[in-house]
Amino acid sequence: MDLTAMAAEMGGDDPLTIEGAGTRGGRTPGVRCVTAPSGIDWIQADEMTVCCGAGTAVDALSMALAEVGQRVALPPGGTVGGALAVGRSGIRRLGDGPVRETLLQARYVDGAGEIVKAGGPTVKNVSGFDVCRLLVGSTGTLGFLGEVILRTKPLPASSQWFVAAAASDPFTLRRTLYHPVSILWNGATAWVLLEGDPADIEEQAVAGELTPVDDPPALPGPHRWSLAVRELQGLTKMAAGPFLAEVGVGIVHHSSPQPERPRDPAAEELRHRVKVAFDPSGRLNPAPS
Amino acid sequence: MISAAVVDDLCAAVGRDRVRTSATELNLYKRDASTMDGSAGVVCFPTTTEEVRQCVLVAGRHATPFVARGSGTGLAGGAVPLDEAIVITTTKMNRILSVDAASCLAWVEPGVLNLDLTKHVAPLGLHFAPDPSSQQSCSIGGNVANNSGGPHCLADGVTSAHVIALEVVLADGQVVMLGGEDPEPDGYDLRGAFVGSEGMFGIATRICVRLSQNAPDVRTMLLDFATVEDGAETVSAIIAAGMVPAALEMMDKLCVQAVEAYIHAGLPTEAAAVLLVEVTGLPHGVAADVVRISAIGKQHGAGTVRIAQDEAERALLWKGRKTAFGAIARIKPNYYLHDTVVPRRKLPEVLNEVYRIVERHDLLVLNVFHAGDGNLHPLLVFDRREPGVMDRVHAAGEEIVRVSIAAGGVLSGEHGIGLEKRDFMPWMFSPVDLAAQAALRFAFDPDGLANPHKVLPSGSSCGDISHVPEGAWI
Numbered sequence: 001m002d003l004t005a006m007a008a009e010m011g012g013d014d015p016l017t018i019e020g021a022g023t024r025g026g027r028t029p030g031v032r033c034v035t036a037p038s039g040i041d042w043i044q045a046d047e048m049t050v051c052c053g054a055g056t057a058v059d060a061l062s063m064a065l066a067e068v069g070q071r072v073a074l075p076p077g078g079t080v081g082g083a084l085a086v087g088r089s090g091i092r093r094l095g096d097g098p099v100r101e102t103l104l105q106a107r108y109v110d111g112a113g114e115i116v117k118a119g120g121p122t123v124k125n126v127s128g129f130d131v132c133r134l135l136v137g138s139t140g141t142l143g144f145l146g147e148v149i150l151r152t153k154p155l156p157a158s159s160q161w162f163v164a165a166a167a168s169d170p171f172t173l174r175r176t177l178y179h180p181v182s183i184l185w186n187g188a189t190a191w192v193l194l195e196g197d198p199a200d201i202e203e204q205a206v207a208g209e210l211t212p213v214d215d216p217p218a219l220p221g222p223h224r225w226s227l228a229v230r231e232l233q234g235l236t237k238m239a240a241g242p243f244l245a246e247v248g249v250g251i252v253h254h255s256s257p258q259p260e261r262p263r264d265p266a267a268e269e270l271r272h273r274v275k276v277a278f279d280p281s282g283r284l285n286p287a288p289s
Numbered sequence: 290m291i292s293a294a295v296v297d298d299l300c301a302a303v304g305r306d307r308v309r310t311s312a313t314e315l316n317l318y319k320r321d322a323s324t325m326d327g328s329a330g331v332v333c334f335p336t337t338t339e340e341v342r343q344c345v346l347v348a349g350r351h352a353t354p355f356v357a358r359g360s361g362t363g364l365a366g367g368a369v370p371l372d373e374a375i376v377i378t379t380t381k382m383n384r385i386l387s388v389d390a391a392s393c394l395a396w397v398e399p400g401v402l403n404l405d406l407t408k409h410v411a412p413l414g415l416h417f418a419p420d421p422s423s424q425q426s427c428s429i430g431g432n433v434a435n436n437s438g439g440p441h442c443l444a445d446g447v448t449s450a451h452v453i454a455l456e457v458v459l460a461d462g463q464v465v466m467l468g469g470e471d472p473e474p475d476g477y478d479l480r481g482a483f484v485g486s487e488g489m490f491g492i493a494t495r496i497c498v499r500l501s502q503n504a505p506d507v508r509t510m511l512l513d514f515a516t517v518e519d520g521a522e523t524v525s526a527i528i529a530a531g532m533v534p535a536a537l538e539m540m541d542k543l544c545v546q547a548v549e550a551y552i553h554a555g556l557p558t559e560a561a562a563v564l565l566v567e568v569t570g571l572p573h574g575v576a577a578d579v580v581r582i583s584a585i586g587k588q589h590g591a592g593t594v595r596i597a598q599d600e601a602e603r604a605l606l607w608k609g610r611k612t613a614f615g616a617i618a619r620i621k622p623n624y625y626l627h628d629t630v631v632p633r634r635k636l637p638e639v640l641n642e643v644y645r646i647v648e649r650h651d652l653l654v655l656n657v658f659h660a661g662d663g664n665l666h667p668l669l670v671f672d673r674r675e676p677g678v679m680d681r682v683h684a685a686g687e688e689i690v691r692v693s694i695a696a697g698g699v700l701s702g703e704h705g706i707g708l709e710k711r712d713f714m715p716w717m718f719s720p721v722d723l724a725a726q727a728a729l730r731f732a733f734d735p736d737g738l739a740n741p742h743k744v745l746p747s748g749s750s751c752g753d754i755s756h757v758p759e760g761a762w763i
């Protein structure tokens with residue numbers, strides 16, 4: 001995919017922001033805004049890889065991949081670039097792993113308007129430092145993603161949500177079920193997503209006293225807490241208000257924001273040094289003034 | 290000779306009995322498992338994070354480079370010290386600090402051996418997924434630094450996917466926690482950046498790893514083929530059919546013959562290639578995959594499909610794969626192991642090219658590799674005493690790396706760049722790409738004291754000068 005137009009657009013030394021579909025927080029207001037190209041370059045199901053513009057809609061990509069029996073572990077909605085830049089997983093993280101595992105190669109435009117490649121096109125690669133990991137979750141402050149190669153996975157033979165029996169403990173389920181894709185818990189009830197061979201799903205459901213349901217519950221609010229997995233057990237005491245916790249992961253969807261977490265000044269200084277090393281003039285996605 | 294002042298300061302930092310300067314020991318620590326040699330100034334054995342920090346501070350005070358070292362099994366020269374660097378060895382930091390079975394994670398010190406962790410958590414029904422063939426001897430700190438892989442990383446991912454937090458001593462002596470036990474720590478993924486940094490971003494002193502559930506059902510199969518192409522095409526066809534086996538390994542004829550002579554497992558020594566396939570999971574899915582994989586193999590001309598009938602037979606088949614390195618000693622005394630990745634669909638073409646290259650250079654090659662992710666491991670075997678043989682080995686190796694890159698592949702799938710492939714980096718990355726990597730290194734270690742002259746070719750980093758060690762192949 002040709003990124004020269006995007007790079008040219010990003011020339012100059014004024015502050016810049018980038019917007020995908022605006023579903024994940026979007027651009028910095030009052031700053032010149034650019035977009036990344038969209039479109040799928042190729043899908044290689046037998047390599048389990050896909051190459052597309054960062055501006056491609058996640059849902060369009062998922063539809064195209066489904067046609068060849070593949071899927072990508074990005075949360076639905078918005079653009080691929082936005083999903084990667086924000087780096088937040090969907091509710092399937094227990095099975096899918098974090099978003100950062102998805103990105104194999106990125107071509108991005110840096111603050112100097114240069115096109116930079118990070119990572120490589122193959123499913124396994126340790127050539128050089130892992131700049132891809134750094135880009136995922138960097139909210140466009142180190143470079144603007146232009147074109148990406150992503151890891152895909154085969155669609156499961158079968159997939160089913162369940163609700164657990166009233167008395168069942170989600171933390172026990174986490175240990176007794178094999179590779180559940182998601183366990184959601186609101187402090188009283190647990191929902192479970194199982195995928196794989198239909199006969200295995202049925203046997204697991206019987207053993208775990210699970211009843212099929214059409215959908216998981218809606219998220220109780222816009223906020224997202226990040227807790228150590230073991231901290232979830234104390235959640236009913238800690239969290240006032242409705243929540244939905246991802247058991248085995250540690251993400252809690254909540255109606256109110258997470259209490260302030262302690263910060264490590266040494267890590268913050270290091271992050272600052274990374275930002276300065278990548279974007280010395282600080283023009284990429286500056287904080288709103 | 291390293292200055293007495295450095296040695297004295299290190300003795301003050303970790304105690305005289307844990308600082309070594311004897312010629313024998315310096316000789317031992319000037320190399321890793323590659324064919325390269327450097328020069329160690331002094332070797333020290335800290336036991337705590339604070340002692341590592343003190344060693345690093347000594348290095349800084351004397352503007353002397355330092356090299357972190359685990360078990361020294363690296364194959365790319367990553368732990369080879371240059372310019373009489375201070376070698377900081379983690380072998381005495383080998384405690385498993387805690388295991389939280391409910392959260393599926395463990396905290397370990399960097400010197401813990403990979404297999405020791407898996408053995409320790411086995412009674413809990415858990416394991417540490419990255420399983421390099423060297424897992425009996427390599428350290429988890431080394432796994433982190435090289436982002437190591439193994440046969441079972443096809444389905445489970447390499448080390449990076451199994452490390453969630455790292456306590457690191459930076460080159461300026463600061464101790465910093467990267468990542469965390471919670472899933473979305475604030476800010477950039479510095480944990481991710483550190484994994485695979487080959488000792489150039491600091492020294493990991495505590496590591497939080499993810500543990501994986503043991504699979505309820507495991508089936509191991511061995512398929513043999515009359516041509517390497519048939520075997521390689523079977524690999525692509527399995528993946529294209531929507532299956533991701535836990536492991537998908539290939540061995541070619543010479544390798545199978547060497548292994549069979551060594552372990553007598555009844556391997557098909559007349560076949561051009563064999564595939565070792567392992568499927569894991571729940572019983573119905575596993576059974577269905579075994580049937581489909583057998584059928585795909587047959588469609589591609591598989592002679593026999595052997596399915597291990599019990600744990601003993603399964604262990605025997607794996608023993609064949611894992612002892613390949615021991616078995617080759619029966620053919621020639623020395624080996625040079627390469628590591629590149631190509632797209633799976635290019636495996637037949639690149640393997641044939643590898644055979645041609647090796648023939649041209651009048652060498653022998655055994656292929657034993659992670660076919661499922663296209664990760665080639667051509668193993669050149671030779672006798673070092675033969676005059677001129679090293680030149681041929683290096684020339685062939687360089688050509689193998691070139692054809693892999695030309696086929697759309699990458700320089701390394703799991704062994705890293707180190708010194709070995711440092712000067713090949715421009716084959717894959719532009720000066721601008723390399724500058725970004727150098728910028729990342731600069732952010733972690735502005736003075737460039739942590740394991741200098743590795744990974745980045747000269748000119749791409751801030752102030753690193755090219756330096757080719759004695760006997761090194763660059």
Ligand SMILES: Cc1cc2nc3c(=O)[nH]c(=O)nc-3n(C[C@H](O)[C@H](O)[C@H](O)COP(=O)(O)OP(=O)(O)OC[C@H]3O[C@@H](n4cnc5c(N)ncnc54)[C@H](O)[C@@H]3O)c2cc1C
Binds near residue numbers: 358427
């Ligand atoms: C027979 C054989 C088979 C092998 N099979 C595989 C395989 O299947 N897959 C695979 O991926 N590799 C394999 N390897 C390579 C090697 O075992 C791995 O790279 C391993 O992870 C290195 O671990 P180590 O403890 O020996 O590290 P070392 O060789 O001691 O060091 C390797 C690098 O890590 C750095 N380092 C070590 N400890 C730390 C630390 N605490 N903090 C920061 N940096 C550190 C060093 O500076 C160096 O750059 C094999 C090697 C051999 C000899």
